[in-house]
Amino acid sequence: MKRSTSTQPAKPAVDLTINGRSVSIAQDTSVAAALMQAAIATRKSVTGTPRNALCAMGVCMECCATVNGIKHVRTCQLIVQQGMDVVTG
């Protein structure tokens, strides 16, 4: 999860909680990217299918999750922070 790519130096990590589980993610990562690399759906659709970010630019709303108690946050527009609490749908 904290793997670095061949062309980018490893970044320091921050610790956040996703659905009650502690996860370590490279800083400057968006919450949507953190969820996708952890293979966790951001939400369940109205008929129950798991979804994840589509547009990654704040338009499609597929990446909405509850962050620090605030519902319907567009996680692709939000950078991970130490101690952040993310709850997916």
Place this chain on the structure above:
Amino acid sequence: MTSFDVVVVGAGPAGMAAAAVAANYGAGVCLIDDNALCGGQIWRGHSDTEHHTDRRFDQLQSALENGRIDLRYAAGVVANPVPDVLRLETSRGYDDIRYGRLILATGARERFLPFPGWTLQGVMGVGGIQAMVKAGLPIDGKRVVLAGSGPLLLAVAANLARKGAHILGIFEQASALQLARFGFELLAHPGKLRDGVAYRAATHSAPYRTGSWVMQAHGESSLEAVTVSQRGSVRRIECDYLGCGFHLVPNLELPSLLKCEIQSGYVNVSGSQETSTQCVYCVGEPTGIGGLEKALCEGEIAGLVCAGRSATHLYKRRDRYKRFAGKLDRAFAPRHELNQLATPDTFVCRCEDVSRHALDSMHSWREAKLHTRCGMGPCQGRICGPAAEFLFGWNSEHPRPPVYPARVSTLASDVETAPTEI
């Protein structure tokens, strides 16, 4: 309520240029964007684009941060409660601002066309996967298929390949003939031609196939493979991610709310970039999908005009960029075969899970909204609207406020009683 000579909505290249120029000539300027960083989707707060460092971003950013411009990032415009006033919402509350002149630089989004499996996790837009990777999604060693249409395909392929992705194929729906014609026309735009050649060189190991498209994405809940139609033959490719988007469509919600005339899908503007609504200007992608140079040039024109200066010396250059935009639209227009990809069970509206079958008996966008809730979810038709237009020929109607989902407190407050501080 704070008043400004010039309010600019959208801090991508067009809005940044407009704000910087207007402020430079003495106008009191406010620049608004719902992203936390300026630069729009192309720069995303950094000067590093796909193949080089763009000094223009650095120059514009330092011009904006000289303390004379009121920068309102992470603030979304939700309504126009009374004439000449915009209501903004932030995570902390809302604010009303009054404008003398308004410059709309709302940018564009990808056009998505539904196909079986497009709601699986791991299926993103072409710009979508690029944005996710720039936002930290590890791509090194991942198997990626890119498909859809437009120059973004090659640019993204080059960038992801550089970051270690295995690009298993680039599938462009436009025909070889269309692209050859476009390539010939590019001779009139040598800079664009250079970009295209550089991108292709960076992805030489990945097959680039014209007249080809993804028919289906496979997987339980996450993507496992795609089926591709490649000039008539069908093949399956195992992959981790699919980026699929069909060129771009302009963000017209705010121009439409302000009653700006739309013609053939774009905001109609005069030589000075003024819309049919007095004192409202529009720049960048909403006037024609033409990319960075067009956006910067139009932004400069509107910035000059709104600061009371002449911009006629820039018209000729702008008109050339605008012709390029028309060529892009023609070259990468989606072919009619793509209409057949969505099966009766395929969701067209992802927010409300409305299938194609449910929409087949509808006659208009309005009827579809009322009877099926298509376009009524949180994205408010931004994704399914262009898809429904392509599939059924429906025109989406003028949007009503709020143009983005907003808190009740934001919508319910009177303009007079709205707090001036947020």
